[in-house]
Amino acid sequence: MYDFKYQQANSQDEAVSAQSSAEDGSFLAGGMTLIPTLKQRLAQPSDLVDLSAINDLVGVSEEGDSVTIGSMTTHASVASSEIVNSKIPALAALAGNIGDPQVRNRGTIGGSIANNDPAADYPAGCVALNATIITNTRKISADDFFTGLFETALEDGELITAVTFPIPDRAAYAKFPNPASRYAIVGVMVAQTGGETRAAVTGASDSGVFRSTDIENALGDTLDASAAKAVSISSDGLNNDIHASSEYRAHLVSIMASRAATAAG
Amino acid sequence: MPTVSMTVNGENVSSEVEPRTLLVQYLRENLGLTGTHVGCDTSQCGACVVHVNGKSAKSCTMLAVQAEGSEVSTIEGLADGDTLHPMQEAFRENHGLQCGFCTPGMVMSAIDLVQTNSNPSEQDVREWLEGNLCRCTGYHNIVKSILAGAKTMQG
Incomplete structure (x- = not known):
């Protein structure tokens, strides 16, 4: 690891000002991706601003028709949250299947979506559930937030504070995990909220999470699993690596969408 | 260098460390608690698992400074004298x-x-x-x- 300066911020303002005034500052959330990246010398930030002591970034609350999760809430906390389990059980299940127990104990929702790994689970959950990402300066819809491979709409000095999820009528996430890493080779979140059906795909595309309108049209209002299974997805632009060919991933998109639709009921 | 303070197996410890020091390095090299192992060093194998505030964590994927003020327990802290956990x-x-x-x-x-x-x-x-x-x-x-x-x- 290259050397860096480290600071633990005690408030959102302190974190933003420390990051902005640093030469090349980086926020540190759970560190489940950032620390391994630093160890491999793939990144060289001048400063790390640790967010773990900022208490108002942690927690789950329900308000009206939505559930809001603080950005520093761990995957384990989301998976075991009574509110998430009763209002959006699909999201609790998604969080409970990320990585391994030690990753879930430290990894956070804000860290995961800020990183926007093309095979991470949360981006699919955010897009299918039509979540809103709340930062220190604005609100960004999930559709506009995830802009490409490891790319988001976040600007320098912008800190994710929470994510708000509208409570769906029904939803489910189906993941075909890599057996070693547990990252999604393909994962599909299907959700129906206020009559709108959405299907978001992670793991498949080389530009990260995307909505499949073909799958959404096939699912329709009834979440027709067999129609989703029959959709032929193009392998153009899908990842092709040692884990799976792009054709195999294309096939998995329909299969995982159909499994998610069945699970959503 | 920043100073980090935490409790390890119930004892208060405090040391100057470089920010890039991993928790596992701190436990093994500064405190001599070599029961916590480094296997893969890439967050996969779990040989380095310790408890931080009661929850299991991979100490090769955490900086020592991130454990500031925490209660850390390692394999050495489990047994009660000659009686194993x-x-x-x-x-x-x-x-x-x-x-x-x-x-x-x-x-x-x-x-x-x-x-x-x-x-x-x-x-x-x-x-x-x-x-x-x-x-x-x-x-x-x-x-x-x-x-x-x-x-x-x-x-």
């Missing part, structure tokens, strides 16, 4: 190890499982061990040990 005893009784390299991480992870789920099924144990690799045993006796240890821990 019930989970350690279960690993001994059930031959839950061969070379023993992964064992400290297995035991620390297993205790977190039982604290989270006091009556785990075999399936629960196998799924929980996602983040702990053993290259000797094929896991059979590890799972048996954890189920036995869980029973004793429930008392």
Whole structure:
């Protein structure tokens, strides 16, 4: 690891000002991706601003028709949250299947979506559930937030504070995990909220999470699993690596969408 | 260099460390607690699992400075004098190890499982061990040990 300066911020303002005034500052959330990246010398930030002591970034609350999760809430906390389990059980299940127990104990929702790994689970959950990402300066819809491979709409000095999820009528996430890493080779979140059906795909595309309108049209209002299974997805632009060919991933998109639709009921 | 303070196995410790020092390096090299192992050094194998504020964490994927003010426990803190912790005893009784390299991480992870789920099924144990690799045993006796240890821990 290259050397860096480290600071633990005690408030959102302190974190933003420390990051902005640093030469090349980086926020540190759970560190489940950032620390391994630093160890491999793939990144060289001048400063790390640790967010773990900022208490108002942690927690789950329900308000009206939505559930809001603080950005520093761990995957384990989301998976075991009574509110998430009763209002959006699909999201609790998604969080409970990320990585391994030690990753879930430290990894956070804000860290995961800020990183926007093309095979991470949360981006699919955010897009299918039509979540809103709340930062220190604005609100960004999930559709506009995830802009490409490891790319988001976040600007320098912008800190994710929470994510708000509208409570769906029904939803489910189906993941075909890599057996070693547990990252999604393909994962599909299907959700129906206020009559709108959405299907978001992670793991498949080389530009990260995307909505499949073909799958959404096939699912329709009834979440027709067999129609989703029959959709032929193009392998153009899908990842092709040692884990799976792009054709195999294309096939998995329909299969995982159909499994998610069945699970959503 | 920043100073980091925490409790490790109930004792207050405080040292100057470089920010890039990993928690596992701090435990092994500064405190001499070499029971916590470095296996893969890439967050996969779980030989370095310790508890931070009661929850299992991979100490190779955490900076020592991130543990500021935390309660850390390691494999050395489990036994009460000559009396092994019930989970350690279960690993001994059930031959839950061969070379023993992964064992400290297995035991620390297993205790977190039982604290989270006091009556785990075999399936629960196998799924929980996602983040702990053993290259000797094929896991059979590890799972048996954890189920036995869980029973004793429930008392």
